Amino acid sequence: MAGDWIKMRVNLVTNPKVIALSEQISYSGEYQDWSGMHGFIPSIGGTKQDFDDGVMQALRVTRYVVVTALLRFWGYANEHAKDDFIKSLRISDVDEIVGVPGFGRALESVEWAEYDEELRGLRIPNFSEYNTSGHERSAEAKTAAQRQKEYRDRKKSESAVQNVVKTSDVTSEVTRNRREEKRREEVNQDSDKPTRKKSTPIPADFYPNENGVAYAEEKRVILAVELESFRNWHLAKGGTFKDWQACWRTWCDKAVEFGRAGKAPAASESGQPSLPEFMRGAL
Template sequence: MAGEWIKMRTSLVTSPKVNGIARILERSADVGRMFSINRDMTLSQIVTRNVTRNVTVSLLLTVWAAANEHTSDGVFQNADLSDIDDIVGVPGFGAAMASVGWVIHDTDNDCVILPNFNEYNTSGNLRSATAKTNAQRQKEFRDRKKQQESNVTNNVTNDVTGNRREEKRREDLKDKPPLSGGLDEIPPEGLAEDKSDEIAERHQAPPGAGEPSGKFPMWEGWNPSPDFQRRAALWNRILTGPVPGFAEHELASFTDYWASEGKVFTQTQWEQKFADSVLYERKRTNQLEQKSGGNHAGNNNDAGESAALRQVREARAEWEQQQGLDAVGNHGGNLFEPLGDQERNDARSNLDGSDRFHDGHPSG
């Protein structure tokens, strides 16, 4: 099996050396008689030069194949140029190859050498030693098929898991309440803000306690990080008021709602959701108070004012009091409270008395 093929240049037929051998062969009468029947003619009289070149290539392959099969280095031992003629069956072919340098007859060592043979060919013995058996080739084919099938499976698995991750990401975004919108978009957790220092101390994490790792479901005793208010500000969620930035009932409402949902998120994700919940509940409370109107709404809105705005309002009220300019409505009275009996009688007597025409007009 290993000796059934050799390498050949595709341009060999147009090689100048092949053309030189063909020229020698077409002038030989012995070669002409060999290729003709009962005629004393040369090849040039029988066929064209192109046919002779193709015959030459065929004869060269025969010589190289024999060297590839029967030698290890392209050297025919105990041989001369006539042995080359015998291999191809054409007289004078060995001498023609020697004339172009493709064969060297070493008379001292009684051998025929094919120069640079190992540069272009591998001997049959060496190929046989390194050749793969049929079982080896079949095993390699099966391994390649398994690898291809594995690649297809991996691609399908990656597509499926990638789609699942994208769906989960969208679900997380859907569960997270938006930062703007009307009352209908506000989730049903939390009430109003409570700014108690006692709550700040109550919800501090114990010394040395770290954040939970990985994703986990919400539970009743969950607490945000001790620096929750600062971290919320880094997320562009400004929680006003003293540390920790939330009220106890806001945290209780949040944990009760999400504990029943069964969702799992990381500590940071839960804190972001809690900050959004606090902001939205406070916004909803302010909107409801604004809709109710009256002094009650105004007083409640003062509770959410900034410290600077409260100082300006208090300074103005103090100045108005010093000037005797109490604002209408701020003294706690009512402009439309009913009149007393004395006030009502005085008003009636002034309207019905005889002095209503005291300005000098006749009374008739």
């Protein structure tokens, strides 16, 4: 399998040396007989110009014959050449390899091949510059086991990368979920905290609730009298409390403490009930 391919330029057919090769073998009578071109090239009864014109017309086809011959020759060289040299190969052998008469001499004329008399073999100048010989490729070729191992290692590496990405995604999702849970817990904790009441002035229309009225009856305070005093006192003082119902109950307790329970307050000089003594400075 090492010698089943070689590198060739796609525009080789227009290479100047290919054109020179084509012209040289086109003038060869041996090539004309082999290719059947002699029927298109006048050789008897015609002028040299006619002959040259016939060769030039046949040259279009000959260039593709040359490229095909080069493919076969370089493929052979790719298998057998070592250091740009094929031992025991002669110029005439090239014609047999490619199947085109006169091709070896034409190849030598453009310096793409030369016979070495001393080493008794064919030298191909600069061949290894553009091609790797089959021997070198065989030495460098990987075994099936090596290729399989590389494939498994590559798949393992890809799998490891995918696992890292998945782990990263899972970690990010867990972190995101934990943050969301913590945020909900904080919101719930904030909602569970009792709302702290703010101190406010006494409402102008304050009236004790049902518990406050029952508390006043229990303490035997006169509701109408004490309520009016309670309102007037705190409106005048401008005091603030968080729970005015609780403040009312304290007022009732003080009324009992100072003997106000069950008694109407004494009238002041203005004719209005006077405030109990404890209200003058206690609240």
